Amino acid sequence: MSNEVKLYALGGSPFVCRVKIALSMKGIKYENIEENMRNKSDDLLKYNPVHKKVPVLVHNGNPISESLVIIEYIDDVWKGVPILPQDPYEKAIARFWAKFIDDKCLPAAFKVFGSNGEKQAIAEACEQLQILENELKIRGTKFFGGDNINIVDIAADFIAYWLGAIEEATQIKFATREKFPKIHEWADNFLNCQVVKEILPSRDHIVGFFKKKFGKV
Structure with missing residues (x-):
């Protein structure tokens, strides 16, 4: 075949x-x-x-x-390393969190930058990130997928990498390590995975792109 x-x-x-x-x-x-x-x-x-x-x-x-x-x-x-849990319940939960990231976290974050750091937008974005922060606290694991990354970790690649770069580009900082220590700890672990490191574009490229996009250059 x-x-x-x-x-x-x-x-x-x-x-x-x-x-x-x-x-x-x-x-x-x-x-x-x-x-x-x-x-x-x-x-x-x-x-x-x-x-x-x-x-x-x-x-x-x-x-x-x-x-x-x-x-x-x-x-x-393709079999081999599983990306979704094998257990039907755990698989459903993973799908839920991946969808939550796409439907709630990402739009809220983009709204912050699109509104030039409007107070209400920041409050809404922090509310969504706090839900993820709490979930990581409850799990007490290195990744959303436990000891290894799964679909939820991959779905959250924007939060791990792009969010900080856009904060740097716009000088609008709201997802701080002080406020979201678990998310930052998770992001550090995720970005240190070899399979992730090899794929990510350069941070300078992202910062430059968003400086232009938001008129900061």
Whole structure:
């Protein structure tokens, strides 16, 4: 059986990095196709006509969109290192937290920077991060996945890496180590994983990108 894997990607995207981490964990070789989001390729528009964005994984000609959906697909198709828990209940809980990060934490964080640090936006973002902080306290584990990273840790790559870089770019700091010690401890552990370190774009690149985006240069 042929096993052709292509990833339509954008180097600085946390959502693309999620998929790359999952592929790397499984040891999957793939062709990385870098997209220009201002001038999207015909293939990207064909493979993801609904959202028209990256990442898109194409496996033997079949496209899969949305980073968390792609990660579940990768985990189902390629055995080896599990990315989702095997136990049905634990798997459901992991899906819940990954979705919470996408539906609550990320929009709240982007709202802070989009509003130029408006007080109410910061309060809302801190409220969501506090829920994650409490969950890590309750778990008492190195990662959301226990001793090893799983889909929840990968979903939170933005919080671990991009959030601090955007804070630096905008000079709007709210997710401090004093306020969220468990999240910072988790982030340190996550960013020290070899499989994560190899994938992440340079911090300077992210800081520079967001300085431009938010008019700080």
